[in-house]
Amino acid sequence: MKNAEDLKYERARKRVAQLKSYYVHLGVYVVINAFILANLYIKSGYDNESFWDWKNFTTTFFWGIGLLFHTVRTFGIIPVYSSKWEDRKIKEFMARDKAEKEKYL
Numbered sequence: 505m506k507n508a509e510d511l512k513y514e515r516a517r518k519r520v521a522q523l524k525s526y527y528v529h530l531g532v533y534v535v536i537n538a539f540i541l542a543n544l545y546i547k548s549g550y551d552n553e554s555f556w557d558w559k560n561f562t563t564t565f566f567w568g569i570g571l572l573f574h575t576v577r578t579f580g581i582i583p584v585y586s587s588k589w590e591d592r593k594i595k596e597f598m599a600r601d602k603a604e605k606e607k608y609l
Contacts, residue, residue, distance in 0.1 A: 530571065537567065
């Protein structure tokens with residue numbers, strides 16, 4: 505069985521991995537979308553009217569929605585996804601498992 509220090513370390517390690525994943529996702533989003541939009545702007549012949557067509561921003565928009573969900577999950581903006589909620593659920597499941605084991609002893 506893991507001690508409290510091991511559990512804290514494991515939780516911190518998972519949090520760092522989660523943050524790293526988010527920042528990589530954000531960086532890739534910015535770089536790729538900047539490249540796509542710059543390419544579209546150049547291909548439009550620097551014509552602002554044709555560049556601002558909604559079709560040019562579909563990738564940015566839909567990927568942005570995915571990034572928004574990733575942001576919510578990473579930073580716990582919605583309470584259901586917060587780390588406090590996760591801790592409560594973990595404790596709840598552990599208590600339930602302990603009660604089940606005690607029932608059969």
